[in-house]
Amino acid sequence: MRHLLSIADLSKTEALQILNTAEELARVSDGPMKKLPTLRGRTIVNLFAEDSTRTRISFEAAAKRLSADVINFSAKGSSVSKGESLKDTAQTLQAMGADAVIIRHSASGAAQRLADNQWMTGSVVNAGDGTHEHPSQALLDAFTVRKNLAHGGDDLTGLHIAIVGDVLHSRVARSNVLLLTKLGAKVTLVAPPTLLPVGVESWPVSVSYDFDSVIETVDAVMMLRIQLERMHELFFPNAREYSRYFGLNKDRLKKMKQNAIVMHPGPMNRGLEITADSADSARSVILQQVTNGVSVRMAILYLLLAGSQEIGASE
Amino acid sequence: MDRAITRISHEILERNSGSDSITLLGIPTRGAHLAARIAAKIESIEGKPAQCGTLDITLHRDDLRMRPPRALMPTTIPSLGVEDRNVILVDDVLFSGRTIRAALDALGEIGRPKTVQLAVLVDRGHRQLPIKADYVGKNLPTSPSQIIKVQFTELDGVDAVSLEEGEI
Numbered sequence: 001m002r003h004l005l006s007i008a009d010l011s012k013t014e015a016l017q018i019l020n021t022a023e024e025l026a027r028v029s030d031g032p033m034k035k036l037p038t039l040r041g042r043t044i045v046n047l048f049a050e051d052s053t054r055t056r057i058s059f060e061a062a063a064k065r066l067s068a069d070v071i072n073f074s075a076k077g078s079s080v081s082k083g084e085s086l087k088d089t090a091q092t093l094q095a096m097g098a099d100a101v102i103i104r105h106s107a108s109g110a111a112q113r114l115a116d117n118q119w120m121t122g123s124v125v126n127a128g129d130g131t132h133e134h135p136s137q138a139l140l141d142a143f144t145v146r147k148n149l150a151h152g153g154d155d156l157t158g159l160h161i162a163i164v165g166d167v168l169h170s171r172v173a174r175s176n177v178l179l180l181t182k183l184g185a186k187v188t189l190v191a192p193p194t195l196l197p198v199g200v201e202s203w204p205v206s207v208s209y210d211f212d213s214v215i216e217t218v219d220a221v222m223m224l225r226i227q228l229e230r231m232h233e234l235f236f237p238n239a240r241e242y243s244r245y246f247g248l249n250k251d252r253l254k255k256m257k258q259n260a261i262v263m264h265p266g267p268m269n270r271g272l273e274i275t276a277d278s279a280d281s282a283r284s285v286i287l288q289q290v291t292n293g294v295s296v297r298m299a300i301l302y303l304l305l306a307g308s309q310e311i312g313a314s315e
Numbered sequence: 316m317d318r319a320i321t322r323i324s325h326e327i328l329e330r331n332s333g334s335d336s337i338t339l340l341g342i343p344t345r346g347a348h349l350a351a352r353i354a355a356k357i358e359s360i361e362g363k364p365a366q367c368g369t370l371d372i373t374l375h376r377d378d379l380r381m382r383p384p385r386a387l388m389p390t391t392i393p394s395l396g397v398e399d400r401n402v403i404l405v406d407d408v409l410f411s412g413r414t415i416r417a418a419l420d421a422l423g424e425i426g427r428p429k430t431v432q433l434a435v436l437v438d439r440g441h442r443q444l445p446i447k448a449d450y451v452g453k454n455l456p457t458s459p460s461q462i463i464k465v466q467f468t469e470l471d472g473v474d475a476v477s478l479e480e481g482e483i
Contacts, residue, residue, distance in 0.1 A: 001384075017386065024371065024387035033424035038374045302374075307384035 003115045003124040004300055006133040007178040015182060016154060019143050022292070022299035029065065029295055038306055039068035042099040047089070048127070049075040049105045054266050054290060055127050055136070059102050062297035068305070071098070086110065087119055094120035100305055101125070108132035123304040131169050137265055138175035140296040141222065142183055144289050148261050149219050157184035162214050164190040164246060165224030165273050168197050168235075172265045173224055177205055190214050190246065194235040211246055216255050222263045223248055223274050239272055249275045253283065261285045316436070316474045319452035320349070323434050324356040326450050331401050334358075336429070338366040338400040342418055343388035346406035348467045349436055353405060366393040370404070370425075375417040392425060402428040403450075407465040409435040412446035437476055439463050 001014060010018075028036060044063045048056050056072070063070045073093075080089060086105075093101060100123040103111050108130030115124040128134040142156065149159055161180055167173045167189050180187050187205040189196065200207060208214050215221065226242065236242045243249070248262065256262075262274075262284045270276045279286060331337050334357050341350025347369040354367035371388040379385075404418050415433060422431065434450035439457040455478065457463065462481045466473050 021387050024389060027390060028374075031425065036374045036424075037420070038379065302387075303384045306374075306379045307382055 001303055003111075003126075004135055004304065005111050005115055005124065005126045007135045007138050007175045007182070008133070010135075010179075010182075012155070012182050015139070015142070015179060018139055018296065018299050018303060019146060021303060022139075022143055022295040025298045025302070026292070026295040029291075029298075034065055035067060036065060037067050038302060039063070039066040042068045042305055043097055044068045044070050044100045044102065044301065044305075045093050045098040046070060046072045046127075047093070047101050047103045047105075048073065049080060049103070049110075050128070052104055052127070054293065055104065055134075058290070058293040059125075059127065059136075059297050059301075061294050062301055065294070066298055066301055068099075068301065071096075086113065087117070090114055090117075090119040094122070098122050100301070102127050104128045106130055125300060125304065128171055130171065131174075132171055133175045133178075134171040134265075135175050135179075136293070136297055136300060137172050138179040139300070140289060140293040141172075141176055141263060141265070142179050143292050143296050144263065144285055145180070145185070145220055145261075146183075147288075147292070148285060149259065155183040156180060159185045159219045160188065160217060161185050161220045161222060162188045162190050162211075162218040163222045163224065164211060164248070166195045166226050166235075167191050167200070167224065168195045169227055170224045173222075176222065177203055181205065188214055188218065192236055192242075192246065211252065212255070215252050216257070218260060219257060220261045220263055221248065221256070222265075223268075225265070225267060226269055226273050228269065228272075243272055243275075247273050247275065248278045250277055253278050253281060256283065263289060265289070316452070316476065319436060320352050320356055323450045323452060324353050324360060327353070327403060327432075327434065328357060328360065330432070330449070334361045334363065334365045336401045338368070338393055338395065338397055338402050338428075339405055340368050340370040340392075340397075340402055340418075340422070341405045342414060343369055343371055344470065345465055345467060346404075347388075348469050349407055349434075350405035352467075353434065366395055366400070368393040370418060370421055372414060372417040372421045375420040377413060377417065390421075397422065397426040397428045399427070399429050401430045401432065403432045403434055405434045407436050408463050409433070409438045409446075409448050409451075410441060410463075412442045412444035415446050416444050436465060437463055 060070050102125045104127040110129045111126035163173050181204045189207050190211050264286045339350045341347035354365045357365040368391045371390045373385050432449040435448045436452040438451045438454050460481045462479045464477045466475045
């Protein structure tokens with residue numbers, strides 16, 4: 001594995017390798033000494049051309065716990081806002097000796113473009129590109145589901161997970177559908193028809209427009225953020241109607257199976273897709289997701305950067 | 316092999332005046348099995364269980380950059396921890412000493428043991444670092460190209476130590 005661009009590129013074995021590695025690294029994060037010398041002397045650049053709190057800080061924490069040097073770089077306040085192209089930015093980073101670039105970009109395929117062209121020799125990690133994919137988020141979600149529900153099992157066979165909300169614009173949903181089904185889980189998308197992408201019939205999932213009938217059967221619900229900036233685009237009549245039909249509230253929480261969990265990739269719109277009492281309930285693993293995010297990202301960086309990239313290098 | 320384990324167990328008990336102060340830490344994969352065997356032997360001698368765990372050293376290796384990424388193995392520290400204990404690192408074969416150096420680093424991040432001792436089943440020589448084992452099952456002079464293969468019933472279905480000619 002040289003880059004992490006999309007879940008579609010990962011085999012089930014590779015995905016499980018990341019989760020298992022994260023499991024071991026999580027124990028380090030729980031220990032008294034959180035820092036490991038593993039990536040000493042490596043430089044990792046966080047190239048965030050779009051806003052982010054969780055992902056950027058999480059990657060930064062992960063890199064620092066492995067002793068890598070981290071350079072943060074956001075579009076605001078850099079030459080990107082002066083119109084510098086992705087190519088020039090990448091070549092600049094290469095010239096400075098970056099071993100890996102973690103990229104978040106509003107254009108789908110930005111990470112792929114960075115990896116495919118020979119602009120730089122380091123690894124590329126996709127931290128969200130447009131409405132395409134967000135692989136590290138899907139991996140941490142799968143990790144959280146496995147930890148809570150798989151009872152020591154390796155994959156997610158037999159689990160049923162609902163992904164609820166704005167699937168159309170969500171890269172988190174795309175990556176999660178691919179990964180969760182790859183790991184053997186059954187996925188149901190719940191959303192108004194206007195927020196489902198064209199061609200969803202060909203995805204390996206079932207689709208429902210009725211949250212109430214789905215909620216009783218699932219082991220986990222993954223709520224997606226309604227992107228407020230799209231509210232005026234008339235995907236649904238108004239916010240109150242959306243919360244009534246597709247929001248997670250106290251009544252729906254009561255209907256859930258006994259050990260079922262509530263997930264949200266963040267940032268949450270409390271009161272819109274999820275009520276405050278659901279977000280803070282005992283079922284909610286939203287903060288666990290953040291903690292697990294660091295371990296999973298440590299695993300990704302370890303697997304991409306710690307070893308030699310020449311396959312079959314001699315002993 | 317059983318006789319060597321019995322002797323190592325007795326030597327450990329003699330040196331540490333019993334099993335109360337010791338914590339065995341095996342280095343995965345085969346060192347962990349060896350540590351479990353020694354712990355079982357000590358329990359049968361002393362009549363009480365010994366503290367036994369595993370210590371993964373992958374993240375502290377100095378040759379990470381030379382090889383493809385390795386899978387991480389579990390680290391389990393027994394209930395009493397390592398603080399102020401006589402920790403005995405256990406591995407199957409002692410060769411260059413680099414694994415043990417990494418283990419010392421890994422151990423340092425967990426706590427500060429009173430002493431650290433080293434038990435190995437086979438010492439094959441060719442040290443690259445100033446490291447010496449306290450308890451040795453067998454000294455086996457080898458040439459650097461040879462390969463020592465240690466097998467345990469738990470993993471390989473048979474208990475055996477064999478010397479193979481490596482390809483050069």
